[in-house]
Amino acid sequence: MTYAYLGPRGTFAEAALRLLPAATGSPWTPFTTVGTALDAVRDGTVSTAVVPLENSVRGVVPATLDELAGSGNTLHITAEIELPVGFSLMAKPGTRLDDIQRVLSHPHAHGQCRQWLAGRLPNARVLLSTSTASAAREVSESDLACDAAIAAPVAAERYGLEVLASGIGEREDAITRFVALRRAAPAPAPTGRDRSSFLLPADEVRGRPVTDLLASFSGRGVDVTWVQSWPAGTGLGSYHFFLDVNGHIDDEGVGLAIMALHRKGINVCFLGSYPHAGAPEPGPVVDAQAGALGSRSSEEWLEVLRAGDAFVA
Numbered sequence: 411m412t413y414a415y416l417g418p419r420g421t422f423a424e425a426a427l428r429l430l431p432a433a434t435g436s437p438w439t440p441f442t443t444v445g446t447a448l449d450a451v452r453d454g455t456v457s458t459a460v461v462p463l464e465n466s467v468r469g470v471v472p473a474t475l476d477e478l479a480g481s482g483n484t485l486h487i488t489a490e491i492e493l494p495v496g497f498s499l500m501a502k503p504g505t506r507l508d509d510i511q512r513v514l515s516h517p518h519a520h521g522q523c524r525q526w527l528a529g530r531l532p533n534a535r536v537l538l539s540t541s542t543a544s545a546a547r548e549v550s551e552s553d554l555a556c557d558a559a560i561a562a563p564v565a566a567e568r569y570g571l572e573v574l575a576s577g578i579g580e581r582e583d584a585i586t587r588f589v590a591l592r593r594a595a596p597a598p599a600p601t602g603r604d605r606s607s608f609l610l611p612a613d614e615v616r617g618r619p620v621t622d623l624l625a626s627f628s629g630r631g632v633d634v635t636w637v638q639s640w641p642a643g644t645g646l647g648s649y650h651f652f653l654d655v656n657g658h659i660d661d662e663g664v665g666l667a668i669m670a671l672h673r674k675g676i677n678v679c680f681l682g683s684y685p686h687a688g689a690p691e692p693g694p695v696v697d698a699q700a701g702a703l704g705s706r707s708s709e710e711w712l713e714v715l716r717a718g719d720a721f722v723a
Protein backbone atom coordinates (compact mmCIF):
# COMPACT_ATOMS: atom_id res chain seq x y z
CA MET A 411 0.00 0.00 0.00
CA THR A 412 1.26 3.50 -0.85
CA TYR A 413 -0.28 6.71 0.44
CA ALA A 414 -0.69 10.17 -1.06
CA TYR A 415 -1.44 13.26 0.99
CA LEU A 416 -1.83 16.98 0.50
CA GLY A 417 1.76 18.17 0.92
CA PRO A 418 4.45 19.26 1.26
CA ARG A 419 5.78 17.81 4.55
CA GLY A 420 4.29 19.55 7.55
CA THR A 421 0.63 19.85 6.49
CA PHE A 422 -2.30 18.93 8.66
CA ALA A 423 -3.00 16.24 6.05
CA GLU A 424 0.34 14.63 6.87
CA ALA A 425 -0.52 14.77 10.58
CA ALA A 426 -3.86 13.08 9.78
CA LEU A 427 -2.09 10.33 7.82
CA ARG A 428 0.10 9.70 10.86
CA LEU A 429 -3.08 8.86 12.78
CA LEU A 430 -4.13 6.20 10.26
CA PRO A 431 -2.94 2.86 11.71
CA ALA A 432 -3.08 1.14 8.29
CA ALA A 433 -0.52 3.62 6.88
CA THR A 434 2.21 2.83 9.41
CA GLY A 435 5.26 1.40 7.68
CA SER A 436 4.00 2.20 4.14
CA PRO A 437 5.55 4.75 1.77
CA TRP A 438 3.89 8.21 1.73
CA THR A 439 4.12 10.74 -1.10
CA PRO A 440 3.14 14.42 -0.82
CA PHE A 441 1.12 15.99 -3.66
CA THR A 442 0.58 19.69 -4.30
CA THR A 443 -3.21 19.65 -4.51
CA VAL A 444 -6.18 17.49 -3.57
CA GLY A 445 -6.76 16.94 -7.30
CA THR A 446 -3.27 15.61 -8.02
CA ALA A 447 -3.36 13.36 -4.92
CA LEU A 448 -6.64 11.84 -6.11
CA ASP A 449 -5.36 11.53 -9.70
CA ALA A 450 -2.55 9.42 -8.28
CA VAL A 451 -5.20 7.11 -6.79
CA ARG A 452 -7.14 7.00 -10.04
CA ASP A 453 -4.11 6.09 -12.16
CA GLY A 454 -2.82 3.56 -9.62
CA THR A 455 0.39 5.44 -8.69
CA VAL A 456 -0.72 5.17 -5.05
CA SER A 457 -3.36 3.02 -3.41
CA THR A 458 -4.88 5.62 -1.06
CA ALA A 459 -4.96 9.40 -0.62
CA VAL A 460 -5.69 11.31 2.59
CA VAL A 461 -7.42 14.64 1.89
CA PRO A 462 -9.35 17.17 4.00
CA LEU A 463 -13.15 16.99 3.73
CA GLU A 464 -14.57 19.47 6.22
CA ASN A 465 -13.58 21.74 9.09
CA SER A 466 -15.66 22.50 12.15
CA VAL A 467 -15.16 26.28 11.71
CA ARG A 468 -14.95 26.88 7.94
CA GLY A 469 -17.07 24.01 6.64
CA VAL A 470 -16.40 21.85 3.62
CA VAL A 471 -13.19 21.84 1.60
CA PRO A 472 -14.37 22.82 -1.90
CA ALA A 473 -11.54 21.07 -3.79
CA THR A 474 -12.43 17.72 -2.23
CA LEU A 475 -16.17 18.02 -2.86
CA ASP A 476 -15.50 19.05 -6.47
CA GLU A 477 -13.38 15.94 -6.95
CA LEU A 478 -15.92 13.64 -5.32
CA ALA A 479 -18.79 15.15 -7.27
CA GLY A 480 -16.94 14.41 -10.50
CA SER A 481 -15.87 10.87 -9.55
CA GLY A 482 -19.22 9.05 -9.40
CA ASN A 483 -18.81 5.58 -7.89
CA THR A 484 -15.09 5.33 -8.66
CA LEU A 485 -13.53 6.49 -5.36
CA HIS A 486 -14.44 5.07 -1.96
CA ILE A 487 -13.73 6.34 1.54
CA THR A 488 -12.08 3.64 3.65
CA ALA A 489 -11.38 5.66 6.79
CA GLU A 490 -12.04 9.04 8.35
CA ILE A 491 -9.67 10.87 10.66
CA GLU A 492 -10.65 13.76 12.91
CA LEU A 493 -7.69 16.01 13.64
CA PRO A 494 -7.68 18.96 16.07
CA VAL A 495 -6.13 21.91 14.21
CA GLY A 496 -4.28 24.87 15.74
CA PHE A 497 -2.49 27.64 13.85
CA SER A 498 0.69 29.66 14.35
CA LEU A 499 2.03 32.74 12.59
CA MET A 500 5.63 32.07 11.54
CA ALA A 501 8.34 34.02 9.79
CA LYS A 502 12.07 34.00 9.10
CA PRO A 503 14.08 34.37 12.33
CA GLY A 504 14.50 38.04 13.24
CA THR A 505 11.23 39.20 11.64
CA ARG A 506 9.14 41.41 13.94
CA LEU A 507 5.36 41.40 13.95
CA ASP A 508 5.40 45.08 12.92
CA ASP A 509 7.44 44.21 9.79
CA ILE A 510 4.81 41.88 8.37
CA GLN A 511 2.96 43.15 5.34
CA ARG A 512 2.05 39.97 3.52
CA VAL A 513 0.77 36.73 5.04
CA LEU A 514 0.55 33.49 3.10
CA SER A 515 -1.68 30.52 3.93
CA HIS A 516 -4.28 28.01 2.78
CA PRO A 517 -7.79 29.50 2.36
CA HIS A 518 -9.26 27.30 5.12
CA ALA A 519 -6.48 28.25 7.53
CA HIS A 520 -6.84 31.94 6.73
CA GLY A 521 -10.60 31.63 7.25
CA GLN A 522 -9.99 30.32 10.77
CA CYS A 523 -7.59 33.12 11.74
CA ARG A 524 -9.38 36.19 10.35
CA GLN A 525 -10.20 37.70 13.75
CA TRP A 526 -6.62 37.48 14.93
CA LEU A 527 -5.34 39.01 11.68
CA ALA A 528 -7.92 41.81 11.83
CA GLY A 529 -6.86 42.61 15.40
CA ARG A 530 -3.08 42.25 15.15
CA LEU A 531 -2.16 42.73 11.48
CA PRO A 532 -5.09 44.73 10.09
CA ASN A 533 -3.08 46.12 7.17
CA ALA A 534 -1.41 42.91 6.09
CA ARG A 535 -2.30 41.53 2.66
CA VAL A 536 -3.29 37.87 2.71
CA LEU A 537 -2.15 35.66 -0.14
CA LEU A 538 -3.23 32.09 -0.67
CA SER A 539 -1.19 28.96 -1.05
CA THR A 540 -2.04 25.34 -1.85
CA SER A 541 -1.54 24.23 1.76
CA THR A 542 -0.37 25.60 5.09
CA ALA A 543 3.00 23.85 4.80
CA SER A 544 3.56 25.11 1.24
CA ALA A 545 2.98 28.63 2.63
CA ALA A 546 5.64 28.01 5.32
CA ARG A 547 8.04 26.58 2.76
CA GLU A 548 7.59 29.55 0.41
CA VAL A 549 8.22 32.02 3.21
CA SER A 550 11.41 30.18 4.18
CA GLU A 551 12.74 29.71 0.64
CA SER A 552 11.91 32.88 -1.25
CA ASP A 553 12.86 36.48 -0.59
CA LEU A 554 10.13 37.64 -2.91
CA ALA A 555 7.27 35.77 -1.33
CA CYS A 556 5.53 36.74 1.87
CA ASP A 557 6.83 37.87 5.22
CA ALA A 558 4.91 35.31 7.23
CA ALA A 559 2.86 32.14 6.96
CA ILE A 560 -0.04 30.71 8.93
CA ALA A 561 0.53 26.99 9.38
CA ALA A 562 0.71 24.15 11.89
CA PRO A 563 3.44 24.69 14.54
CA VAL A 564 5.30 21.66 13.15
CA ALA A 565 5.79 23.50 9.83
CA ALA A 566 7.89 26.16 11.61
CA GLU A 567 10.36 23.52 12.78
CA ARG A 568 10.45 21.80 9.40
CA TYR A 569 11.14 24.99 7.42
CA GLY A 570 13.35 26.82 9.92
CA LEU A 571 10.85 29.56 10.75
CA GLU A 572 10.22 31.30 14.06
CA VAL A 573 6.77 31.25 15.63
CA LEU A 574 5.66 34.85 16.29
CA ALA A 575 2.22 33.96 17.65
CA SER A 576 0.53 30.65 18.36
CA GLY A 577 -3.05 29.59 18.94
CA ILE A 578 -4.28 32.27 16.53
CA GLY A 579 -7.30 30.30 15.30
CA GLU A 580 -10.77 31.54 16.17
CA ARG A 581 -11.63 28.35 18.03
CA GLU A 582 -9.34 26.29 20.19
CA ASP A 583 -11.50 23.24 19.58
CA ALA A 584 -11.33 23.41 15.75
CA ILE A 585 -11.30 20.01 14.09
CA THR A 586 -10.75 18.99 10.49
CA ARG A 587 -12.17 15.76 9.19
CA PHE A 588 -9.93 13.99 6.69
CA VAL A 589 -10.87 11.00 4.58
CA ALA A 590 -8.76 8.20 3.11
CA LEU A 591 -9.89 7.49 -0.45
CA ARG A 592 -9.02 4.54 -2.67
CA ARG A 593 -10.36 3.08 -5.91
CA ALA A 594 -13.78 1.46 -5.55
CA ALA A 595 -13.62 -2.00 -3.93
CA PRO A 596 -15.81 -3.99 -1.55
CA ALA A 597 -16.24 -2.06 1.71
CA PRO A 598 -14.31 -3.15 4.81
CA ALA A 599 -16.35 -5.49 7.04
CA PRO A 600 -18.87 -3.81 9.36
CA THR A 601 -17.54 -2.90 12.82
CA GLY A 602 -20.90 -2.03 14.39
CA ARG A 603 -19.89 1.67 14.52
CA ASP A 604 -19.79 2.59 10.87
CA ARG A 605 -20.70 5.49 8.67
CA SER A 606 -21.60 5.33 4.98
CA SER A 607 -21.29 8.14 2.47
CA PHE A 608 -23.34 8.64 -0.67
CA LEU A 609 -23.52 11.09 -3.54
CA LEU A 610 -26.88 11.83 -5.08
CA PRO A 611 -25.95 13.43 -8.41
CA ALA A 612 -27.87 16.52 -9.49
CA ASP A 613 -29.19 14.80 -12.64
CA GLU A 614 -30.68 12.04 -10.51
CA VAL A 615 -32.43 14.24 -7.96
CA ARG A 616 -33.62 17.14 -10.09
CA GLY A 617 -37.15 18.12 -9.12
CA ARG A 618 -37.26 15.81 -6.05
CA PRO A 619 -38.04 17.29 -2.67
CA VAL A 620 -35.02 16.89 -0.39
CA THR A 621 -37.35 15.56 2.29
CA ASP A 622 -38.20 12.62 -0.01
CA LEU A 623 -34.54 11.73 -0.33
CA LEU A 624 -33.96 11.90 3.41
CA ALA A 625 -37.17 10.00 4.20
CA SER A 626 -35.85 6.98 2.30
CA PHE A 627 -33.27 6.67 5.10
CA SER A 628 -35.15 7.97 8.14
CA GLY A 629 -38.20 5.83 7.27
CA ARG A 630 -35.97 2.76 7.69
CA GLY A 631 -34.42 3.85 10.98
CA VAL A 632 -31.19 5.09 9.38
CA ASP A 633 -29.89 8.41 10.78
CA VAL A 634 -28.66 10.90 8.21
CA THR A 635 -25.79 12.69 9.99
CA TRP A 636 -24.49 15.04 7.27
CA VAL A 637 -26.17 16.63 4.28
CA GLN A 638 -24.25 18.85 1.91
CA SER A 639 -25.62 20.34 -1.23
CA TRP A 640 -22.98 21.07 -3.83
CA PRO A 641 -23.54 23.14 -6.98
CA ALA A 642 -23.54 21.15 -10.21
CA GLY A 643 -22.59 24.33 -12.07
CA THR A 644 -25.57 24.04 -14.39
CA GLY A 645 -27.78 26.76 -12.93
CA LEU A 646 -29.23 27.85 -9.64
CA GLY A 647 -31.16 25.08 -7.90
CA SER A 648 -29.11 22.33 -9.53
CA TYR A 649 -27.30 20.55 -6.72
CA HIS A 650 -25.54 17.32 -6.00
CA PHE A 651 -26.24 16.05 -2.49
CA PHE A 652 -23.65 14.40 -0.31
CA LEU A 653 -25.11 12.33 2.53
CA ASP A 654 -23.48 10.57 5.46
CA VAL A 655 -25.56 8.06 7.36
CA ASN A 656 -24.93 5.99 10.46
CA GLY A 657 -24.51 2.36 9.44
CA HIS A 658 -22.79 0.13 6.90
CA ILE A 659 -23.84 -0.65 3.32
CA ASP A 660 -24.24 -4.28 4.46
CA ASP A 661 -26.77 -3.23 7.14
CA GLU A 662 -30.33 -4.08 6.31
CA GLY A 663 -31.73 -0.57 6.85
CA VAL A 664 -29.08 1.11 4.69
CA GLY A 665 -29.62 -1.45 1.94
CA LEU A 666 -33.41 -0.97 2.05
CA ALA A 667 -32.96 2.81 1.78
CA ILE A 668 -30.73 2.49 -1.28
CA MET A 669 -33.23 0.15 -2.92
CA ALA A 670 -36.08 2.55 -2.13
CA LEU A 671 -34.20 5.39 -3.82
CA HIS A 672 -33.52 3.12 -6.79
CA ARG A 673 -37.23 2.32 -7.09
CA LYS A 674 -37.86 6.08 -7.21
CA GLY A 675 -35.51 6.19 -10.21
CA ILE A 676 -32.53 7.61 -8.30
CA ASN A 677 -29.18 5.93 -8.88
CA VAL A 678 -27.13 6.67 -5.81
CA CYS A 679 -23.31 6.76 -5.98
CA PHE A 680 -21.80 4.84 -3.08
CA LEU A 681 -18.78 6.58 -1.56
CA GLY A 682 -17.86 3.97 1.05
CA SER A 683 -18.59 2.49 4.48
CA TYR A 684 -15.93 2.96 7.14
CA PRO A 685 -15.54 3.10 10.93
CA HIS A 686 -17.03 6.22 12.50
CA ALA A 687 -14.19 8.37 13.93
CA GLY A 688 -16.15 10.27 16.57
CA ALA A 689 -18.71 9.11 19.06
CA PRO A 690 -22.20 9.38 17.55
CA GLU A 691 -23.57 12.79 18.52
CA PRO A 692 -26.47 12.55 20.97
CA GLY A 693 -29.63 14.29 19.81
CA PRO A 694 -30.90 17.34 21.73
CA VAL A 695 -32.87 16.58 24.87
CA VAL A 696 -36.33 17.98 24.22
CA ASP A 697 -38.79 18.64 26.99
CA ALA A 698 -42.09 18.26 25.16
CA GLN A 699 -43.95 20.24 27.87
CA ALA A 700 -41.61 23.24 27.88
CA GLY A 701 -42.35 24.59 24.41
CA ALA A 702 -39.76 25.75 21.93
CA LEU A 703 -38.64 28.92 23.70
CA GLY A 704 -38.86 28.91 27.46
CA SER A 705 -42.39 29.70 28.57
CA ARG A 706 -43.71 30.55 25.09
CA SER A 707 -46.16 28.14 23.54
CA SER A 708 -45.50 26.92 20.01
CA GLU A 709 -48.38 29.10 18.79
CA GLU A 710 -46.82 32.20 20.40
CA TRP A 711 -43.46 31.26 18.96
CA LEU A 712 -44.91 31.07 15.45
CA GLU A 713 -46.53 34.48 15.95
CA VAL A 714 -43.13 35.93 16.94
CA LEU A 715 -41.66 34.65 13.68
CA ARG A 716 -44.60 35.81 11.56
CA ALA A 717 -44.45 39.27 13.15
CA GLY A 718 -40.81 39.56 12.11
CA ASP A 719 -39.74 40.46 15.66
CA ALA A 720 -36.00 40.85 15.97
CA PHE A 721 -34.50 38.57 18.59
CA VAL A 722 -31.46 36.48 19.26
CA ALA A 723 -32.37 32.81 19.69
Ligand SMILES: O=C(O)C(=O)C[C@]1(C(=O)O)C=C[C@@H](O)C=C1
Pocket residue numbers: 416420421422423424462465471495516518519540541542543586
Ligand atom coordinates in the same frame (compact mmCIF):
# COMPACT_ATOMS: atom_id res chain seq x y z
O1 LIG B 1 -2.97 22.99 4.44
C1 LIG B 1 -2.98 21.99 5.18
O2 LIG B 1 -2.13 21.80 6.07
C2 LIG B 1 -4.07 21.04 5.03
O3 LIG B 1 -3.94 19.90 5.41
C3 LIG B 1 -5.38 21.55 4.44
C4 LIG B 1 -6.37 22.12 5.46
C5 LIG B 1 -7.79 22.28 4.80
O4 LIG B 1 -7.96 22.06 3.61
O5 LIG B 1 -8.72 22.65 5.54
C6 LIG B 1 -6.50 21.18 6.57
C7 LIG B 1 -6.76 21.59 7.84
C8 LIG B 1 -6.86 23.02 8.22
O6 LIG B 1 -8.24 23.27 8.48
C9 LIG B 1 -6.38 23.92 7.16
C10 LIG B 1 -6.00 23.45 5.93
